[in-house]
Amino acid sequence: MAPSKGLVPAADLQSFTEYLSGCKRVIALLGAGISASSGLPTFRGAGGLWRSYDATSLATPEAFQRTPGLVWQFYSYRRHMALQAEPNKAHYALAELSRRNEDFITLSQNVDGLSQRALHPSKQLHLLHGSLFDVKCTSFYCNYTRENDFTDPLVPALDIPKMASGLHPSATDKTGEEAAKAIHNALGTGEEVDISDASNPIPHLSEDDLPKCPKCKTGLLRPGVVWFGEALPEKTLSEVDRWIAAGPIDLCLVIGTSARVWPAAGYVDEARSQGARIAVCNMDSNDTPGELHFGDWFFQGDAGVIVPEILKGVIGEI
Structure with a gap:
């Protein structure tokens, strides 16, 4: 045809x-x-980078075990972007x-x-x-899962930062130019920082900052997606x-x-x-x-x- x-x-x-x-x-x-x-946006194929990482390298159980905070930031970003779409x-x-x-x-x-x-x-x-909006416990002894959870962010530490969060005047230079810049940055636009861009810093998150299992109280929750090797x-x-x-x-x-x-x-x-x-x-x-x-x-x-x-x-x- x-x-x-x-x-x-x-x-x-x-x-x-x-x-x-x-x-x-x-x-x-x-x-x-x-x-x-x-x-x-898609992160598969040529040019599939998130920050400086090959996105597929973050989609593994080993990556989550090594750097759960970074992996959660990646998936929380994807959840957020998916919720912005219709x-x-x-x-x-x-x-x-x-x-x-x-x-x-x-x-x-x-x-x-x-x-x-x-x-x-x-x-x-x-x-x-699987789905970005399903989560499950990583503890071997726990079978907790939750489906279609569209909460954004799942925990406060995973919130997408905004362009400006307050006045940050120079500690050494009190000229009018520095003061004007501080006020401009404080007012900002309320726009979200593009954390997929490696030039924008993101905080290092510890396990205490990440979503915890409400059932066993100790296991970390993970995205309910199928990772490479699973x-x-x-x-x-x-x-x-x-x-x-x-x-x-x-x-x-x-x-x-x-x-x-x-x-x-x-x-x-x-x-x-x-x-x-x-x-x-x-x-x-x-x-x-x-x-x-x-x-x-x-x-x-x-x-x-x-x-x-x-x-x-x-x-x-x-």
């Missing part, structure tokens, strides 16, 4: 809408591209499709919480990599496997991801083996889960625009 750079070609839209209208069992795979319309129409469109079709499930590789905030039915939303959530994978095993699958939506990495690639292959047609929505025409077959669709453009358009025939206007 011909790619679309904005509005979907009428022929593609018609054929997809007709097919979707007859679909019973539908699976969607989501990646970071669906949240691009919401303005969220779910876009693609998130709302998929949530509405879920409400209209109980046999539609969404597998998200995103941790940004935007699908949850779009009120996507939780029973039909499976988070493969297994994907077994319960989530089991629930998805049960749904797939109930087959057949009519349609697989691939949105904002190339779905070439396990387990996403495996889910596309399994859906196709059960007779599913594949519909991809990505900005880059090369981002496809392998070679598309005759009867598949590729919709090129912003997921926030394309997804509500292609689902409109079934869910109505978003």
Whole structure:
């Protein structure tokens, strides 16, 4: 099918809408591209730096063990940025499709919480990599977890600092210029300091400053995301496997991801083996889960625009 750079070609839209209208069992795979319309920064891939750190080097159990304060500052920043963003129409469109079709499930590789905030039915939303807004205790003897905690910041020490916090006159120079600078800095703009910029200092945090487990009282809480070197959530994978095993699958939506990495690639292959047609929505025409077959669709453009358009025939206007 011909790619679309904005509005979907009428022929593609018609054929997809007709097919979707007859679909019973539908699976969607989501990646970071669906949240691009919401303005969220990504820390994966080339140039994925936070301050002077390769962001992926902070996403490990070993990093948390070595420098829990720094890792929490990174994740608290990401939580804060995600909360500044709003779910876009693609998130709302998929949530509405879920409400209209109980046999539609969404597998998200995103941790940004935007699908949850779009009120996507939780029973039909499976988070493969966890969520920034879940926390769990790190103590081996404690099983405490908390989901969908949108408190920002989790503890006062993780608050994003503001540009100016008070008068700081020079101790040695009392000239009018220094006084004027002090007053200007004290008044400031109330804007937040960009702590992703390494030129802006951040405090060193001790374990006493960080979120503690309310159950065991001693363990540190950690972000409820899947770090490098950790297994994907077994319960989530089991629930998805049960749904797939109930087959057949009519349609697989691939949105904002190339779905070439396990387990996403495996889910596309399994859906196709059960007779599913594949519909991809990505900005880059090369981002496809392998070679598309005759009867598949590729919709090129912003997921926030394309997804509500292609689902409109079934869910109505978003």
